[in-house]
Amino acid sequence: MSEMGELKESGCVAVSDDGKPVNNSELMMRALQYAAGIGIMVISHAEELELVGEGTMNEGFTSTELGLKGIPRVAEDIATARETMLAEYTGTPIHIAHVSTKGAVRIIREAKVRGVKVTCETAPHYFTLTDDAVRGYNTNAKMNPPLREADDVAAIKAGLKDGTIDAIATDHAPHHLDEKDVEFNIAMNGIIGLETSLPLSLGLVTDGTLTINQLVEKMSCIPSKILGLQRGTIKVGSVADITVIDPTCEWVVEADRLSSKSKNSPFLGWKMKGAAAVTVVDGKVAFSR
Numbered sequence: 382m383s384e385m386g387e388l389k390e391s392g393c394v395a396v397s398d399d400g401k402p403v404n405n406s407e408l409m410m411r412a413l414q415y416a417a418g419i420g421i422m423v424i425s426h427a428e429e430l431e432l433v434g435e436g437t438m439n440e441g442f443t444s445t446e447l448g449l450k451g452i453p454r455v456a457e458d459i460a461t462a463r464e465t466m467l468a469e470y471t472g473t474p475i476h477i478a479h480v481s482t483k484g485a486v487r488i489i490r491e492a493k494v495r496g497v498k499v500t501c502e503t504a505p506h507y508f509t510l511t512d513d514a515v516r517g518y519n520t521n522a523k524m525n526p527p528l529r530e531a532d533d534v535a536a537i538k539a540g541l542k543d544g545t546i547d548a549i550a551t552d553h554a555p556h557h558l559d560e561k562d563v564e565f566n567i568a569m570n571g572i573i574g575l576e577t578s579l580p581l582s583l584g585l586v587t588d589g590t591l592t593i594n595q596l597v598e599k600m601s602c603i604p605s606k607i608l609g610l611q612r613g614t615i616k617v618g619s620v621a622d623i624t625v626i627d628p629t630c631e632w633v634v635e636a637d638r639l640s641s642k643s644k645n646s647p648f649l650g651w652k653m654k655g656a657a658a659v660t661v662v663d664g665k666v667a668f669s670r
Contacts, residue, residue, distance in 0.1 A: 382412050389421050394608045397424035399478060402460065404430055410467050417473035422608055424476045427460035427485065428526065437566055439512040439527040447515065449565060452527055458484035465492040465499050474498035476607055479552050481507045481526040483536030490545040500607050502548040504574060505581035506647065508537045514647050520561045520568035522647040524554070538590050541599070548604045549596075551578045555643030573641045576634075580653035583628055593628075621664035630656040630670075 385396055396416060402425075403409045409425075416423045433452050438444050440451025461477055465488060468475040480486060480503045492499050506524065511531050514522035522528060540546040554571025561568050582600060585591045591599070601624075605613030612620050634651045636644040660668035 395422040395424050399426040402426045402428045413471050413473040425464045429456045429459045432456035438515050439529050443512045454482040457482045461485040461488050469497045477501040483533045486536045486540040500547045502550045504552040505578050518565040521645050525570040542590050549599045556645045561645050573646050577648050580655035583655040623661040624657050625659040627658045628655045
């Protein structure tokens, strides 16, 4: 375990095993107990590494057709089940990052019904894309967890609609061109997501999955609450972190127009609707379109 107490004293609000999932169940249990004792959130990258092996994309028809080693859904499902069971046993909270499978949604939903202190998030690419985006060996569609199939996308949307999935995060992972412009098997995982998260998520309002108020809650208020931050609300005395959005703004995702130094997005060339017009951080304008 990391020095959680010292990390919290230095301003850390959460600890995570993202990038190197904890396979030792006792270690995760002790981490949950210790973190709860000092009031810091544990964020889990739920993945059973022995099932992942050398997999590079979702295991299914597309991986077979492309000849790529697959990562089965159950790798995420098993780890999600373990985390919720440990949280239930210890009575401590846990947050599951970037949920991508229908099985994980079901497990978390059932755990919440039992009163387990579990929260979770997904990312826009998991309710927008399927593993078909990998066709052509598109490394900009390589991520971890990988893009899944249509029934997983449907389950993610259902989880957002019924409140099983608490929040929407970007899982923003910038990479240099040299880390992506290589063979699919050795390309780095991850995509950029900050600039496309809003328009893609507004699609959930358009298709009736969420109301605009629910979307705002899942992208700001609820994440702040999960992490215990005094942000995400507009009221007298609160921190002035505000994003003014233009839901009608139409634009095309073009590499040379992205603010991010990295351009590793599977949405290059997509037409988007909706954008941030002004961003205020700590009361100061940080961005203006």
